[in-house]
Amino acid sequence: DVKVTQSSRYLVKRTGEKVFLECVQDMDHENMFWYRQDPGLGLRLIYFSYDVKMKEKGDIPEGYSVSREKKERFSLILESASTNQTSMYLCASRLHYEQYFGPGTRLTVT
Amino acid sequence: SQELEQSPQSLIVQEGKNLTINCTSSKTLYGLYWYKQKYGEGLIFLMMLQKGGEEKSHEKITAKLDEKKQQSSLHITASQPSHAGIYLCGADSSGGGADGLTFGKGTHLIIQP
Numbered sequence: 001d002v003k004v005t006q007s008s009r010y011l012v013k014r015t016g017e018k019v020f021l022e023c024v025q026d027m028d029h030e031n032m033f034w035y036r037q038d039p040g041l042g043l044r045l046i047y048f049s050y051d052v053k054m055k056e057k058g059d060i061p062e063g064y065s066v067s068r069e070k071k072e073r074f075s076l077i078l079e080s081a082s083t084n085q086t087s088m089y090l091c092a093s094r095l096h097y098e099q100y101f102g103p104g105t106r107l108t109v110t
Numbered sequence: 111s112q113e114l115e116q117s118p119q120s121l122i123v124q125e126g127k128n129l130t131i132n133c134t135s136s137k138t139l140y141g142l143y144w145y146k147q148k149y150g151e152g153l154i155f156l157m158m159l160q161k162g163g164e165e166k167s168h169e170k171i172t173a174k175l176d177e178k179k180q181q182s183s184l185h186i187t188a189s190q191p192s193h194a195g196i197y198l199c200g201a202d203s204s205g206g207g208a209d210g211l212t213f214g215k216g217t218h219l220i221i222q223p
Contacts, residue, residue, distance in 0.1 A: 004152075033210050042215035043198070050208065058210055059111075090152060097141060097202070099211065101152035 003027075004102035006091055012108045019078040021105050023091030031094040032074035034058075034066065036087040037104075043090065049074055081109045112137045112201050116214035123189050124222050131184040131217045133199035141202035142182045143211060144173050148195050156184075186219075194221045 007022035025032065033048040035058075045058030047066040055066050063085060067075045074093075078085055086109045092099040113136040123129045133142065141160050145153040157166045159175035159182060166173050170187045186193055196218055200211035 031208050035210075035213075040215065043200075043211075043213040045210040045212075048208075048210045056209070059212075088150075092153075094208070097143075097158055098155050099143075099153075099200075100155070101145075103152045104150070106150070 004091060004093055004100050006089075006102040006105050008105050009103060010106050010108075012110065013078075013081050014110055015082060017078075017081050017109075019081045019107070019109075021076040021078075021089055021091075021107070023074045023076070023093075023102055024072055025074075025093040025100070026072065027093065027095065027100075028071065029093035029095045029100075030071070032068065033092040033094070033099065034064075034074065034076045035090045035092065036060070037090060038087050046076065083109050085109050112212045114199055114201055114212060114214035116197075116199060116217050118217060119215070120218040120220070122220045122222060125190060126188055129186050129189055129219070131197050131219075133182045133184070133214055135180045135201055137180070137201075139175070139179045139182075139201050142173075142175055142179075143200040143202070144182070144184050145198045145200060146195050147198060147216070153198065189221050191221050191223065194219055 004025045034046045035043045037043045049068045065077045089105045091102040115134045144156040157173045162177040162179045164175045172185045175182045196216045198216045199214045
């Protein structure tokens, strides 16, 4: 079974803090994605990556950056967290057409 | 950009009844994905449709893509409590899914015993 894991299920951070959300997949997938999910807005794509050290902006990249130093790991970075980044963050990886999602990290910025 | 509209937004169905969820795209779909999400958790892949007129089934869930490839429906037969959750349709805008998916806002399904 494909497994996509995320470092935390719940996270509380203060405004202005630097936040790292980690995602690891164990199936050697090339494509990885970060989405955020908000009530009334649905899932929106933040960043994605085709391969190691490659990154592409999604629909809402502002306020975020990403890092992919190893194929299995894709990190989402909030350089200076703000309250409007309180959300559910979902990581996914893809081999052919199916995207496999992690369990999500619910981030609260106070 | 591509937009997906799901209807209804929420649905309360008595256990054992059938139900249908619809997903309409503003553009022709390369691929249409159906996912299920338990509240507060990640998404579980259900089915993917690519060809106009295609229909796929898994257990009691059937998904169809219309001939024009702009609308899909998800039908659950004889609903059970395990079917409760949020159903999301996702669209592939690049012809392979490598650029990520655009999602509808979801349909909340509640099954009443």
